[in-house]
Amino acid sequence: MRLDKRWQQNGKAQVLKLSKPKLKIMNKSELIREVHERMDKKITMKDIDLMVDAVLQVMSEKLKSGEEVQLADFGTFSLAKKSIKSLAEK
Helix, strand or coil: CEEEEEEEECCEEEEEEEECCCCCCCCHHHHHHHHHHHCCCCCCHHHHHHHHHHHHHHHHHHHHCCCCEEECCCEEECCCCCCHHHHHCC
């Protein structure tokens, strides 16, 4: 989110841009590595990768069929319908 603040200084418009700090984003490989470490390396990274793929595939299929996916203490996932007009504006 960027905000422009404008003010006059010496008769000239000045612009101050404020930016939200960038958040660290964890990708799939980092997630697999973190789970592997937390499991004391008892499960191979390949097996964790297969499990993550399976979980995401099941969630994707359920969402596509119109169901919500609710994970206790984590969140609820659902698909939002967007109009063609709102998609075209992007």
